[in-house]
Every structure is written in C-alpha cells, then in structure tokens.
Amino acid sequence: MDWTEKILAGDVRTVARLIRDIDDNRPEARGILKELYPHTGRAYVVGITGSPGVGKSTLVDRMIQHLRGQGKTVGVLAVDPTSPFSGGAILGDRIRMQRHSTDEGVFIRSLATRGHFGGLTPSTRGAIAVLDAMGKDYILVETVGVGQDEVEIVRAAHTTLIVLIPGMGDDIQAIKAGILEAGDVFVINKADREGAEKTRQELMMMIEMDKGRKAKAGWTSTIFMTEAVRNEGVETLMAGIQAHREFLFKKEPAHCIDFEHQRARMELFDLVKQDVIQVIMERLTESGRWDHYLQELVQKKSDPYTISEEIVARYLKDQV
C-alpha cells in the first residue's frame, strides 16, 4: 500500500507521519494531499478558540467523550500560533485529552511550526484534510487566543466555538468586534464562577446589536453555559453545535453553497499566497538580489515601495 491508500484505510502511523511532514512544509506531503483531496469533505469541522486559561482543553476532552458516546470518530488538532520564532508547541494542559489516546476512534495531534512563508493556515487545512480522508466524523481544531491568526484558522471550520469565562467584562468589550463576527457558538465555561449570568447577558446584548450586519447570513450566534470539569452543560452545547450544522446544511441550501464557496476561496487564497511568495523569495535569494536590495534599503539608496515594484515587474508576467 502507498501512503494515500494507508491513510484512506485509517493507518494511524502514516497519518501521524504525514501531518508532521505537512507541518514541516515538506514538498512530498503535497503530492499525497492532492491524491487525498477527492476523498475529503465528509468530516464536520469544529473550531474552538479562546484566551489561555478558559478551559478549552477540558472542554474539548468532554466533547470527545460525548461524540464517542454517540459512536462518532473524532480527530483533534491543537494549533499553537503563538510562537513564530521557536515554533514550539505548547502541550502542557493538553495532556488531559491524552486519556483518549488509547481509543482507536480518537486521533490527537499538535501543530506548531509555521509553514515557511504561509503561516499556520495552509498546514492546518492540510492536516484537517488528512483527518477527513482517514474517515473521522468530527474534527475539533483547538487554538490558543482570539487574535487574527486564530480567526483565520477557524475559517476552515464549519462551526466556530468561542470559549469565555465569567468576569471577562473588559475583555469582551475590547475584543468584541473580532469575536462576535467569528463565533457561531459562544461557550461561557466555568459557569459556576461569579458573574456568569452577567457575562451571558452582556454577550447576548452584543450579539443582538450585531445582528443587523448579516455577516452570518441568517444565523444568530448562540450562547451556552458549561462547567467542563464537571461535565455540566456539555450535552446541551453539543446539541447547539448540531443545530448550527443543520442550519448550514439543511435549512438554507443557498447559504450552504455560499458557505462551501467561501471556504474554498479562503483555502485557495492562502495557498496561492504561500506558493507565490515562496517561489519569488527562492529566486530573490538564489540570484543574490535580495541581499542587494537590503543593502540599498539600509543605506537609503532606495525605498521599499520602489524595490517591491521592481520585484513585481521582474518576476510577474505582464498578462492577465
């Protein structure tokens, strides 16, 4: 069996190796991804994001437990976009999830390395495709933080969960623009803490105010209260995710096409950006032009705008 066949057959070791190769941006991985692509599109992808310390990993652990109880297979990707320099994965509290690692129906992996020029997005999409092709019913993609990077990563998801904890009043104010738009489902975890109800009401008001913008084409974000450590509220949350899934794929066929179109657009755009800049940077470096340009810049003999236009003229064909 070749790699593609092994992955379609669900071979765990091959899957692990391929995901690592994708993470390391190895060209061989690409050929396999091409072959896998027609076999993707069956899994349901849930993105889970939120600041450090809100209990995402415990929640994911409970979600796995719930889905397994329903006989669904689950793939988990833990994505760490926080370290651009060292590229080190933060596994710390993800150990919690590892109790599922002996379960054949669960596959858990971390992604850490930023692809050479493309950031984490293309490699995350690649890893999702692999888990999809290996036959997982659900893929949970967990990221740390609620910045731009995380929002981009969760664009690959069907349903995006934003996890908060009570008493984040200031934070909600400050990040509301970004998270309101990105979140399909909000989870207030650690809901036994003081201020849970207040946080819920504030959030509800914001969602209400945001409604007019139609960014979600008819879906109004929902809010769930959980205590993941005690497994409280998780079942209701899962029903809420299911409701969003039905919204996407059953109730609004027109929106569904839009949605798949939007996902395809983002995927292709990110990949083209990565591929194009990679080729150009390789050529600039090989020809010694890059160093020459940097010298000119540092000595202020030229400016970055003029140089960038020169590079465009040199490497891009003059045709549509």
Add this chain to the structure above:
Amino acid sequence: MDWTEKILAGDVRTVARLIRDIDDNRPEARGILKELYPHTGRAYVVGITGSPGVGKSTLVDRMIQHLRGQGKTVGVLAVDPTSPFSGGAILGDRIRMQRHSTDEGVFIRSLATRGHFGGLTPSTRGAIAVLDAMGKDYILVETVGVGQDEVEIVRAAHTTLIVLIPGMGDDIQAIKAGILEAGDVFVINKADREGAEKTRQELMMMIEMDKGRKAKAGWTSTIFMTEAVRNEGVETLMAGIQAHREFLFKKEPAHCIDFEHQRARMELFDLVKQDVIQVIMERLTESGRWDHYLQELVQKKSDPYTISEEIVARYLKDQV
C-alpha cells in the same frame, strides 16, 4: 506646498489624511511614502502589546506625559488587528490618551483597516514612516493582544514592551514562548495587586531559562513594575527603555547593523508579499479565472494544490 513638503513641515491635517489613505490602501499614498522614505529613520519606535485589560492605554498615556516632560515630541499609533471582518477600530479606552490631543507635540491616530491583501503590517509601517518624517522623536505603537499579528507589528519597533498584570500565571505559561522572544522589556502593571511579586519571579525564571537561545543577540529582557494609574514606576520604566536604546545603538555597533538589516528585511518581505498577491488576485479576478477555479474546487474536479501550481506557472516568469 505639496503633501510631502507639508508632512516634513509637520502639518497635522496632511499627516492625518495621509495616514487614513495608507490605512485605506490608496495607491496615491504610496508615491508620497516613497518621497518621505529618505527622511525617515530618526524616530525611536516603541511597541506596546499585551492582553486586553492590562492597562496599556493608561501606561501609554503616562509614557507620553513623561516624554513630553523631557521635551520630546511623541506620535502614537493604536493598532487593532482583532477585527478582520468589520475592520473597526476599538477606540474605547483610548479616550484616556486624548487629553494630550491639544498638545502640539503629540499626535495620536488609530489604525484599523487591514490592507486589502497585506494585513496590518505594511500600513502600520507606512504610518510609522509618516510620523517619523513629520519629526516625532518617539513613536509609540500600541496593539491589543499577544498573538502572531501583534508580534509582527512590533517587529517594526526598536523596543518592544509586553504588558502583563499580576496573577496571570496560567497565561504566562501558555504564551511564554511567543512573548518571551518578542519582549525586550516586560512591564507588570497594576503592581499593587496580589501576586505581583510572584508574577515577576516566574517571568524572571523564564527569561533566565530562555537566555541560551541568543535570539536577542546579547540583550537580556528586563522587568519593570508599574501602577500606571498612579504614575508609579513609569520613570524607572522609561529609563529601562532608554537602556535598551543605548544597547541597540551604542554598545554593540555590530548588532546595531544586524538589527537595522533585520528591520529592513521584514519591511521589504511584507510589502513584496502584499504587492505580489494583489497583482495576481486582480488578474485572476479580471480574467474570470478565479471564479472558474473556485467552481472546480467546490465540485472537487481539481484540488487547491494543483490549482495553486497552475496559477504560479501562469503568472510567474520562469527566471531567477
């Protein structure tokens, strides 16, 4: 006087208009940036980043006050990378700083729109260049959050401040890889709160452990305790920033060249990435190829990797 002359003369209205044009990614702005470029490089750029609620704006307000007391002129850019969809700036608590807005020696602006294809980085760099050219001695760039985006923005800074508050133990663990590498100076604000000393010790240990990696070429990150609301510790912090400045520009001439080289490299790379993808996307859209490719993708007639390679072959010249 043309725009360039007006900006070099410090005309506030022209500066405001140009920054808005840069933020809106207007092509006219580019010509002016080219002319301004030889007049840049004098300002000292300080990046200030940290999670929402740590008191960054109050701290920046105090820093402005301190620098003004020394007779220095100050430009402030408040950058909000959190809302990729709406592109809306979060001005909320920045109002605090506005008490300086009647001071001619201070210029404050928000940046919010993500450049069409390049993200916030090129427009932030452009705005920094404008404030530099208009003659500001110090430029303070404040961003919300500590994700990848913020780290990229602060790469344009000479000195990067990471602001924390006591009791962020879990957070420090989770984000340490990213922030340790990005921060030249750490500020524990709201230092009157319980746990300030513990946070300082944890941070110190991490900095100590991180030392071996040499990412900072000889600089060991320093930690300062402040209570910005009461103006406590701000003077000492400013001395700490000055110490880093001296390290960069006086004590280590070899490192200084490296540093300017590194800044130039990042600036050029970000701009080339933006320009190249913009041209290619325009051509793909105009020719109708983009829609065609998306159809193929959605219908699974092709895969994104093959399409991306086709695009590279179509638009890139085959030469080094």
